[in-house]
Each structure stands twice: as structure tokens, then as C-alpha cells.
Amino acid sequence: MVKEELANRPDNTAFTQQRLPAWQPMLSAGIVIPGFVIIGLAFIGIGVALFVTSQSIQLLELDYTGVEQTSPCFKCSDPNAKNCMCELTFSTDTLFKGPVFFYYGLSNYFQNYRSYGVSKDDDQLSGNLDNFKSPSDTCAPYEYDRNNKPFVPCGAVANSLFNDTFKLYQIVNGAKKVVPLDGKGISWWTDYNIKYRNPAVTPLKNAFNGTVKPLYWSKPAYELDPSDPANNGFINQDFLVWMRRAALPDFRKLYRRITDGDYAEGLPAGNYSLQIAYNYPVLSFEGRKKVVFSNVSWMGGKNEFLGIAYLVIGSLCVVMSVVMLIVYAKFKFPEEE
Amino acid sequence: LKISQRAREKDLRNLASNLPYEGLEKGKQPNRYFPGNAIKTTKYTLLLFIPMNLFEQFHRLANIYFVGLAILNFVPVVNAFQPEVALIPICVILCLTALKDAWEDFRRYQSDRKLNNTPCLIYSRKEKQFVERRWKDVRVGDFVRVVCNEIVPADLLLLHTSDPSGVCHIETSNLDGETNLKLRRTMSGLCISHPVFEPESFNSVVVCEKPNNNLNHFKCYAEKPDKEKVGAGIESLLLRGCTVRNTDHAVGFVVYAGHETKSMLNNNGPRYKRSKLERKLNINVFFCVILLFTMCLIGALGHFLWLQALPVVPPFLVPDSNGHLDSPSLSGFYMFFTMIILLQVLIPISLYVSIELVKIGQIFFITNDIDLYDEDTDSRVQCKALNITEDLGQIEYIFSDKTGTLTENKMVFRRCSIMGTEYPHKENGKPLSSCYSTFHWVSHSCSSSSQKIDPYLDFFLALAICNTVVVSMATAQRQRVSPGSLHRIFTFWQRKPKRNRTISEDSVTEGDDFNPPVKTEEPGDINGLQTCSLYAPSQCNMPATTSDNLSYEAESPDEAALVYAAKAYGFTLLARTHDSVTVRLPSGEDLVFEVLDTLTFDPIRKRMSILVRHPITKKFVLYTKGADYAIMELLGTPYAGIQKNIAADTQHHLDCYAKEGLRTLCFTKKIVSDKMYESWLVNRRRALAAIDNREELVMDTAVQLETNLSLLGATGIEDRLQESVPDTIVALREAGIQVWVLTGDKPETAVNIGYACRLLEDEDLVINMSTVFQLTCTSILDCTLEEVRRYSEDPRNVDTTQDISLVIDGRTLTMALSSDLQDRFVDLAKRCRSVLCCRVTPLQKSRVVKVVREKLKVMTLAVGDGANDVNMIQAADIGIGISGQEGMQAVMASDFAISRFRHLKKLLLVHGHWCYTRLANMIIYFFYKNVAYVNLLFWYQFFCGFSGTAMIDYWLMIFFNLFFTSVPPIMFGIMDNDVSAEMLLGVPELYRMGQGCNSISCYIFTHLGLFWFSTFWVSMLDAFYQSLVCFFIPYLAYQDSDIDVFTFGTPLNTISLFTILLHLSIEIKAWTVIHWVIILGSVVLYFIVTLAYSGLCITCNPPSNPYWILQSQMADPMFYLICILTTVVALLPRYHKCYPPCPFNVPLSVLQSSFFMN
Secondary structure (H helix, E strand, C coil): CHHHHCCCCCCCCCCCCCCCCCECCCCCHHHHHHHHHHHHHHHHHHHHHHHHHHHHCCEEEEECCCCCCCCCCHHHHCCCCCCEEEEEEEEECCCEECCEEEEEEEECCCCCCHHHHHCCCHHHHCCCHHHHHCCCHHHCCCCECCCCCEECCCCHHHHCCCCCEEEEEEEECCEEEECCCECCCCCCHHHHHHHCCCCCCCCHHHHCCCCECCCCCCCCHHHCCCCCHHHCHHHCHHHHHHHCCECCCCEEEEEEEECCHHHCCEECCEEEEEEEEECCCCHHHCCEEEEEEEECECCECCCHHHHHHHHHHHHHHHHHHHHHHHHHHHHHHHHHC | CHHHHHHHHCCEEEECCCHHHCCCCHHHCCCCCCCCCCCCCCCCCCCCHHHHHHHHHCCCHHHHHHHHHHHHCCCHHHCCCCHHHHHHHHHHHHHHHHHHHHHHHHHHHHHHHHHHCCEEEEEECCCCEEEEEEHHHCCCCCEEEEECCCECCCEEEEEEECCCCCEEEEECHHHHCCCCEEEEECCCCCCCCCCCCCHHHCCCEEEEECCCCCCCCCEEEEECCCCCEEEEEHHHEECCCCEEECCCEEEEEEEECHHHCHHHHHCCCCCCCCCHHHHHHHHHHHHHHHHHHHHHHHHHHHHHHHHHHCCCCCCCCCCCCCCCCCCHHHHHHHHHHHHHHHHHHHCCCHHHHHHHHHHHHHHHHHHCCHHHCECCCCECCEECCCCCHHHHHHCCEEEEECCCCCEEEEEEEEEEEECCEEEECCCCCCCCECCCCHHHHHHHHCCCCCCCCCHHHHHHHHHHHCCCCEEEECCCCCCCCCCCCHHHHHCCCCCCCCCCCCCCHHHHCCCCCCCCCCEEEECCCCCCCCEEEEECCCCCCCCCCCHHHEEEECCCHHHHHHHHHHHHCCCEEEEECCCEEEEECCCCCEEEEEEEEEECCCCCCCEEEEEEECCCCCCEEEEEEECHHHHHCCECCCCCCHHHHHHHHHHHHHHHHHHCCEEEEEEEEEEECHHHHHHHHHHHHHHHHCCCCHHHHHHHHHHHHCCCEEEEEEEEEEEEECCCHHHHHHHHHHCCCEEEEECCCCHHHHHHHHHHCCCCCCCCEEEEECCCCHHHHHHHHHHHHHHHHHHHHCHHHCCCCCCEEEEEEHHHHHHHCCCCCHHHHHHHHHHCCEEEEECCCHHHHHHHHHHHHHHHCCCEEEEECCHHHHHHHHHCCEEEEECCCCCCHHHHHCCEEECCCCHHHHHHHHHHHHHHHHHHHHHHHHHHHHHHHHHHHHHHHCCCCCCCCCCCCHHHHHHHHHHHCCHHHHHHHHHCCCCCHHHHHHCHHHHHHHCCCCCHHHHHHHCCCCCHHHHHHHHHHHHHHHHHHHHHHHHHHHCCCCCEHHHHHHHHHHHHHHHHHHHHHHHCCCECHHHHHHHHHHHHHHHHHHHHHHHHCCCCCCCCCCCCHHHHHHCCHHHHHHHHHHHHHHHHHHHHHHCCCCCCHHHHHHHHHHHHHC
16 A cells, blocks of 8 residues: 555665765875886886897898989889899898898888778689679779770789799808798788688689789789699788788888798898899889898887887886875875874 | 638637537538547658658758768768768667657557547437547537546537536646646526436537637637627636546537647647757867868868879879879869768767767656655656756756745645734644634624624635635545546646645644633733634534535635634535535534625736625625735725724734735625626626626626725735755755745745745845836836945955845836846846845746846746746746646646755756766767777878778777767766765755856866866867877887788777777766676677677678788787777876876865865
8 A cells, every 4th residue: 555655756776866886986195106106117117128129129121122323223123124133232240030031111102092902802812703703893993904804813902912022142152042931821821721712723723714814913813823832823922911901101011931941040140142023113103112131029020119108108107106296295294284 | 621721710710519410411510620529649640651750850950961971972982982881870870769759659649549539428419319429529519428537528618517506527637737626617698408408409609719728718608599698718618638527427519629629739749948068069069070071171182282292103093994093183072072981980970869868867867866756745856858957957046936836835824813803823733722702703693683794703704705615525535437548648748746635634623622712812922913812612512514524625725724724713614516605603503605706816906706695694795805915905994993993903913924924815895785786797797708808807897896895804824834945045055056036925925934944044135125116116226236236346345244135026026127127137136145026927937037047148947836937937947847736737837847845956966966967078078089089090091191091990980989989978978976966965066067157166166177168178189189199109019010901900999999988987986886897898898799700700891801800919919018008198198187186086075074074
């Protein structure tokens, strides 16, 4: 009866009365100052580790665009030069610790350009034969050639595949000794094993019947590495590396690793010669090309920024905690007297 | 069609009975132009729902904007990746709204169908009896019979009732929520055959006015075949939706049906008010649009310059299919639109939906607050306006009614003055001191042949008779046969509180112990009045009557109090019918007075009279009661000589009563001669039949009769202050709110109540403004203003706490509000701490509110309980109705309905503050969130040739706004407790945060960072700073590496999530379980969804292909190091905000200590 009479009575629960037990973060000096000190010290620790690691990474960059006339590649920078080869020599004073990663780098090259990024056909690249015959229209204008034959692989990204090749020699007593370059596993494991697939046709060449190679390519996709079927066609490592578009206009991409034979420990001090097949034109749009030798650590390549940033922020925290302590001491203690 | 249009538009309608035309085709029906009784309240039809609903939804500008953006995605030149995806959010929002609308419309359809198919009785000529039909079959001109406890199907002109005197009681709770019974009487003079009513014999033409929505007004006349006109008003109209009570059956003639009925014309749904915050919000949205356009312009220009700087076409520039490249300027132009598509998230599409959700949540908590629940009436606070909750937190002026709002409006009879002698009446006092003059009584009433009528007897008779109180037997009262679902359907508007006007007898009863009738002189009394206490008569011969079962239903509590008081002295009102009133005298004798006419109360005359024929003397006697000033000037001199003394003494007593805060009424009597009555009756009849100016004419006749009255005495009725009214007023005032009281009472009563509820303090300087001359008013205003200015500028008065209060009466107020004095009045009122307006009319109340609101540009709140407060409630920014003793009209018109005045304190100080700060903070957070996130994309444009590339997967971007970061702000908007309820109640000054910057205290609170605009800009700056940090730290960390586009975007997205959520976490002042669950849940959801998405999506969603990206990132320690560093740096200014000069803790702790020290 009573219950019925008070039918409108709201539930007296902590939730409806907004009285749920609540934790109010009280930022008192006793918590904030030690907190800042701890965070600051931790950051300084991380910063030191990052900085030291970064410092220990050796890095060698060689621009071979051939802008200056003195550059050995100057002759190749002429757009009319065909199959131009140039040779770059460099020397290291100390052992370049292995495993050495061999990158090529491009500057002022916008792989992140919007319409460029769209211009590819993922289904075609995953080995779908239907898309061989009729590529996705995102590939336009690198979809069909003048004779209406489909480009395989289609699209601007594939079309602009970087096609300079490098050979590295160590000059030992005047003679060139080939430094073996390892091209395996330089792309993402998932790209190589899952995302990109050659069509299940043997020989691979047959799958490409009725298609043409991309406009800028010198050889069709099934001849990218005829020697190794596991590195041919769409699962060619260089191709995969290129297809993963760089985030920023100045980027480097992994070309090879030096892990084998005498060079497993790294590049010994000495003179080296880099033989470059100069094909890729970048000068016209003020791009630059370079090769980069670097060894890597747990934090990847050389980057001093992060270590310094941690050190700065960590120090800032410590300084702030000291300032707060002073403020606290000045304003709090007299009050308590 | 045109004819019917014209017939409906005409000012007067001629309605004839349908019966002679029964069975004829439609074209021959006399009332064919008027709509039928079927109603349709649905907005849409099944077929046209989608176009109509879309049309409706596109009235909201934001929806058009978002649809326009979605369409822009389909324009090829903007290069949108997946234009369909852009449709998803707007479609979801449109669909949700459409579903909500469809559901509401379906509910309306169902209730319509149910109503239309309710059975009712319509007279059929063929069958010569009332036959059962459906409501929808009722037409204008039909005769409808309604039986007891049935709901009236259409507006009926009452022609016949089962009651021999032709009255019928109705309950209008379905219409206006008032549960008292109202009396309706059949149209008099139509010669309706009795006891059996023959509809077929009805041959008059009913002429009535055009339908209108005034529930208390109706005029019509019936023209008989012999051209005689009989008038009728609202007292003969049964309104659709009312319930017939206490009457076996009633028959009426349908005058309005369906949508033309008064109840349907009143049913125009909830009012839409736009809150102040919402108006500010639009400014902010506009700012965001400008920001968006600026960013897009920068993008377009950048793209143009970038293209311009390229010497040749590089391999990464993709020409169109013809191998042709657009010129840089054209590409730049197109890029503008691509940028809009890319950065569109800047205008938060979900903001409006979120605000609505937050308001629903806030209303849930307000209505569920147990402190705002009143056990006596079993009613919660009701929120009728759904979108102005946050306005509760910004109120600067409160306008309050007095009676029923500040006071209980439970009237208790306290004292009376009879023939110039003052008698107290102690409520519930055991040895009840009653005012009863035995000698006179015994000597005169028993010897009823005596020609001299005793004034004491007359006084109590007037008390018992001169009212409109309906007597109902307690047992027979309010028995609902089958309340059924119809009641529920009819209560469209409000949840009706369980409230009964019936005043229980024990509030003013005398108990059983009758004291011997002895008159004693009491020397020591309150106001130096000569007082004699009298005791209730011993009634040895009191017959065993049913009087204990009597229950009085009064339209105003004063009347009930008077009738109970009369009963306490033995004058028991036994029955009241249309034309008679029965009173039992203390001697046990029942007197039946023939009621010749009732001159009802109106606010202009401020009195009511009843004209009866005395059963013994057979004389016409007019008893009048009314406000003292409305009576005193009408006094004549029948008791020549002593009358003047009596009037002066009574006036003295009245003044004393008023000083005590009692409500006063004067009672008079007048013997009307037969001749005078006859001549007056002619006028009266003519006035009643008039259709033009009927009210004025009727009132004029009343004034004609109410002259030369002889004073019997006066009563003082106490209206107690409601519980904790002084506390509430003090707290509201401390909160920086100015409280004005607008009352119809006399200045003395009002000032007294003002002191009692601490509106006025003893040390206050009270300025009294009361004049009848415009010039005096002007000079008083000028002088006072000058004085007040000088006073406030005087350096000596800086520290004094004396405040100024203004008391102004209705007449002066009218002058002060005239256009030339308005500014001066407002200026003066602004400087006063409190303002008391007495003797104001409802229109003046709303005028005061409007003037203050417009002149001072402040947020106003009006609170009242009666029909006279409706204007004021509607004029204010927020109208609050108190569901009290005076019916539900104020509640119906209000935005919020509370049951006690003290609830206002928590409603404003706690809920108002919370709603405002929560919503304001949430909105600011929403803008911040979107700007911070979208700017990441913008900064990236500087590194991709302004080409509109997004480095974050498109779906993840949509999810980010839709799922990962949408729930926390909503939770924040509903549940955040920046300051606890106890603190808000204890330190009312905290309320000032919500008010605009118009006081010194505001200066302090601006520093609290809650002041809207500064906070908005600070947040925008913060958003820019955070987005810069969130973009450039990863940028610098990944510079010169082999990172690819979407791998670069993943840490950015993750950092944004952490920053945005942690930013909110810093804003959250109190963490409950729900907070933890939602914040942590959002983070977990982000990782689960993103991991699943990038684990399953192998070739989907080109060009991003997020396949395995987050997985590979999470295996890289650099990812975590970058995330930690960036989040910390991005939030560093916010940490800083919390310490050392933590804006919240320092002043709050100061306030806190002062609070606890008190």
C-alpha cells in the first residue's frame, strides 16, 4: 500500500543520486613533486639510453645524383644517357659494424602524393587473374596502353619502380672484391607471404599473356629476377619495398643487407667502390638520390632526436619539480607556522 | 471547398440539429462544413514518411551541411577515395532521428486510433434512442449522452442532466490537471422537457463563436424559432477530455468536434526553447567553419605553389587518363574541395547528437533526484523543456509569486473581526477559542421572527454561503468506475501528481470538546487590539447528522478555509446546488437559501457576491466578500451612526492582520429591495444573453448591485511560509541571483512575508514607492536613483552591509514600466538587493519579467503556482511551475515543475551548476577533440605536396570519432562532478561561475577557466599545440627512415587517442567506476578493433591496406617510446594547469575551509 502510494519516488541508489564512490585526484605537492621527479628521472634514463644507442650507430651517406660536375655520376645525369654506369668510391677508417644495411635514398620525391598512392590494384597484385585482364580503374592512366592491353602491374606506383642497381666492391690491393649483397627478407614478411601473390600459373610468364609491362619498365614483371622464382614477379623484394610507399618526401628504402661471408661482421676499414647502373631520373624535378650504409640497433636507424627529446623533457620535469618545491616551501611553510 | 472554408472562418457559426437530416447524403447536412470528431495527430503518413521526415530534418542547417559534404565526395574532381563511406555518418544520424520520429508518430497513431474508436452514445432519430457509436462518428449538431465517469467525446453544449437542478460536475484533470470538481449547468431557458429529454424537440439554432483555445471562455446563444435568444457561456460547455462526475448522465449538443475542440486546440505539443549555450554554440560552429575554410584555402594555395615550383612532371604526379595534367591553378581549385572532404571532421557531426544524449542523461538525473521529490504529493521534479537544462546554471534574476510559491497556500483561518470587535481563532488549539457570540445568537436566531438581523449570524452565514464551494460526500467522492487506459491517453502533457484539493477536515476542525458558551475578555493580546475570546457553543441538541462525511471542494483554498471555519462555529454548509444552498445552524436547524444569482469572482472587481432569498424573512440578501480595498469604498450606511466606527475599527484590524502576514477578506451584506431586484434582473438577463462584450456587461451588472454594502466583518487567514523558504532565498541571493517577489497581495502583507522569508532584512533600507500620479512617480524615481547612486558611491559605505530594497505597488509599477520611465526603473531595481511588487496583475508580472530580461539582458527565471503566473512563466527564460493548491495551469505552462519552493535551491545551485558546467565543458572538449585530430591531417599536407593525403586509414578515422572517443565526452557531459553537491549547496557563490561577467566576483571566477569564451579559445590553442606536438615529434623521430605512409599514421592515431582521452581524464574531477570502465574501455576498444581490422583486412580498403601495420608497430619498442614522449609533451601544459597555481584547488580549498568553519 505504502509502496503504491509513493510510486513516483525515485530510486535512492548511489547511481541515480550521483553519489557513486568517486576518487578525486588530489594533486597535492606531496604527490606532484615526487611524481615529476620520478617521471623526469625515468625520461632522462630513457633519453641517455636512446642517445648512446643512436651515437653508436654508424652511418654513411653518399649522394650520387650527379649535380656537380666533379661527381662521378655527372655524366649519367643527362636524361638522354642510356644504360649509364658510374662508380663511386669511398673509404671507411674503422670497421663498419655488421650487419650493414644498404639503403637507397630519394629526396623531394612524393610517394605520399594522393593520386599517386591510389594508383595501384591490390587485387591484381595478390595474383587475381581477372584483374590482369581488366585492372581496377584506380590505376588510370596506367591501366591500358594505346592498344588497350592492360598493364600488369598497373598503376603509377608500380610504373615508377626504382630501377637503379648497385654493386659493391671492396678494393683490396687494387683489386675489386665483390661484397655479397643479401636481398632476402628486406620487405615486410606479410607483404611477401600474404599480401602480394603471383598467380598460380607455371611458368609465370604465361599468366602475363595479353598484358604489357608498365610504361617505364625495361623488362616485364616475370623477368624481375629470373634466377630465383621466389623473388620474381610480384614477390620480388625490390618491387615490394618500392610498393610500400614512403611517408615523407625525403626517404630511404632498404636495398640490400650485407650479412654474408667475410662481411658478416661488417665492412672492414678500407676502400670501397660502388658501381651504379644509373637509370632513375630525378634531377628534372630537383630530386636527389643517395645510398646509405647504416647498421641498426633495437631502436632502428640512427636518430638522435628522440634521445635528445627525452633528455630535454626529463630535465624539464626535474627542473619543474625543483621550482615547485621552492614555491611550495615559500608559500606553504609560512602558512603552517 | 471554398464554401466550407468560409463557413469555418466566419466569426459566428450557426449550428442546427442533425436529427431532421438523419440519413440524408452528406451534401444536404446542415453542419457538413465542420470537421468530424475523428482526430489525427500524426505528423506523417505511411507513404510520405521518408520525404516528409527528410524535409523536416533538413530544417536543421547542420544536416544540410553534412549532406552537402557527403555529396561533394561523389564529385570526381575531389578525388575522394570511397565516397560511399562519407555517407555513413550522416546516414546513421538521419536514420536514428527518423526512427525516433517514426516511433513517436506511431505512438500518436495508436493513441489516435484508440481515442477515435472509443464508444459513445449518440441519439438516432431512426431508433428513437441513444445508440452506441464511436467517437469518430460524432459530428457537430449531434446529441451525445455521457454517463457518469465517462469522458466527454467532443465539446458539448449542456442541455440536460440527470440532476433535477440541471447541474453536472466535471473533472478537468485531463485538460489542465486540476482535480477539483467543476460545476456546469444546462443552458437555462431552453425549455427542455424534463425528466426525459427529447432531442428531436430541439429546434433552436445554436450560434457560437469561432473555435479558440481558451479553456475558460466560450460564448454562444441559442436562437429559438420565435427569435428569442438564450445566452450561454463556459458554464454550459462540457469540454472534450473532461470526465463527468457525480452526475448520472448528461446530454449535450455538439458544438465543436475533433480538432476544433478546445482541448485539441490547446494541444500544441512541447514548447521549443533554445538555450543560451546553444546560441553560443552556433557562434563556435561558425568559427570552426571559418577555420576549416582557412585551412582548405591554405591547402589549395599550397598545392598551387607546390605544383608551380615543379619544373617538369615527376613520376609521382599522375596525369588523367588522356595523359593530361591540369594546370596548377585548376588543381589548386580542385584541391580546395578535396581538403574540405579531408578535413570535414573539424565540424563535429556527432556534436548535436551527443548534446541531445547528454541532455537526456542530465534530465534523467534531475528527475531522479530524491531531494527534489515530495512525499506528500508523491511527485518528482518534471522537466518539460528538454533542451534548456544548462540555462538553470546561468540564472541572474528570479521572479517569484508569493501565494503558493513562497507560502503553503494551505489556508488556516486565524482571526476575525465582527462588527469592529476582534476575535482570535486558534488553529487546532484543544480548548478551542471560538468566536461565537451566544447572546446574540440565542436571542435572535431562535426568535427568528425578530426583524433585526443579527450581524454575527449574518457574518457566519456569509462565511458559509458566500462562496462557490461544492459539497460532496466523503464516501461518494471520486469513485472512478473504470479509470482504464483512456485516462492515460488523455494526460498528454504531464504526469499528474496525486493531489486532491479537498482539504481534510481536521486541519480546521474544532474537536469534540465543546466548551460552554462564555464570553471572556482577554486583556493581553498581540497587537493591542481589544480581543474577546469566545468559545464554541455547546450543542446539546446537535442531531446525528452526516456532516462528518462532508467534504468541501473549493476552487481556492481561502474559500475552503472560510467554510471550515464557519463549520467550526456551527454553521455547516450542507449542500449547494445550482439554485439553493443549505446551511445547518448551530441550533441544528437547516436553512435552505434560494440562490438567485452568483456574481463570480474576477480579478478586476476582486470580490464575489451571492444573492439569496432568506428563507424566513423572504428578503433578497446580497452577501459580498472581497479584498478590503475592493469593499471599503462600496460601504453604505444602513447601520447608521455606528457604521463608520465599525468600518474604521475593521480597517484597523485589517491593517494589523496584514502586518502579521494574514490574508484579509471583508464580508458585507446588503438587503436588496424587490423593486431593485426586478429591474436589475432585466439587465442581468440581457447581459447574459449578449454575445459581444458579454464579460464586461456581466461584470457591469455585478458592479451595479454591489453598492451600499454594510460591513459585517473581516477575516484573517494565515498562509504559512513553506518549509526552508528563508534558507532558499538567502542561498539564492548568495549565489548572485536577485530575487523579486511579485504578488497580488497588499503591500503590508507582502512586506511582512518579505521579512519572514528574509527577502528583506531588518537593517535593509526599504524604499516604498506608492503613488497615483505619474509626475510623483517620476520624481520619486529620480530622487531615489540619485540617492542610491550617491549612497553606493560614498566611500564611507563601502564596507557597510546595508542593502536597499524596493517595495512598489501595482499602480506605481504601471507608471514605472511606461516607456519613458522604464530605464530609470530598471536602473534603480538593478541597484536594489530585492524588489517586492504588490498588487500586480498577471499581465504586469509578465511585463516586469520582459522589461528586466530585455533591458538588462540577463537570464531570468519565473516561478509560480497559479493561473495568474502563467504569463510570467512564459515570458521568462525559464519558467518553473509549482504544483501546489492552485491547479495545474502554471505547471502546464512551465519548463520545469517542482512541488516545493525549497527545491529551487538544489535545482539551481546543484543541478543548474552541474548541467551548465558539464555541457559547456563537453562542448568545448568536442571542439578541442576534433580540431586536435584534424590538424594532424593538416600538418601532414605540408609534407605531401598539399595533395590531400591522409596517413590514417579512412575507416579508422571514422571509427575514431564514432566509437573510440565518442562515449567518454558523453559520459563526461552527463556525470562529471566538478564540485560536490554538498559544496555547491554550502557555498552558493560557486553558482556565479555560470553567470555572465557582470560583477566583481566574476573577475575571480574568470580565472577558474570556466568562463565560456576564454575557455573556448584556450582549448582551441591547446588543440593546435597538441596537434603540433602529436605530429612533429613522430615526424622528427621517423625522419630519414624507411617508414611508409600508414605505418607513420598508426602512432599518430594512437598518440591522438591517448592525448585526447588523457586530456579528458585531467578534466574529470571525480572518478567513479563508470569513468574507469568507459575510459579504459575506449582504449581497449581502440586496440581490439584496430588490431582486428588490420589483421583481417588484406586487400580491402585501398589505398591504405592497414594489413598487419599495428601488429608490426606494436612489436617495435620505438612505437611505445614515441607514444609516451608525445603524450607527455602534448599534455604538459595541462599538467601545469593543475599545479602549482591549480585554479580549481586553491580557491575551492579556501572556500572549503570557510565553508567548514561556518
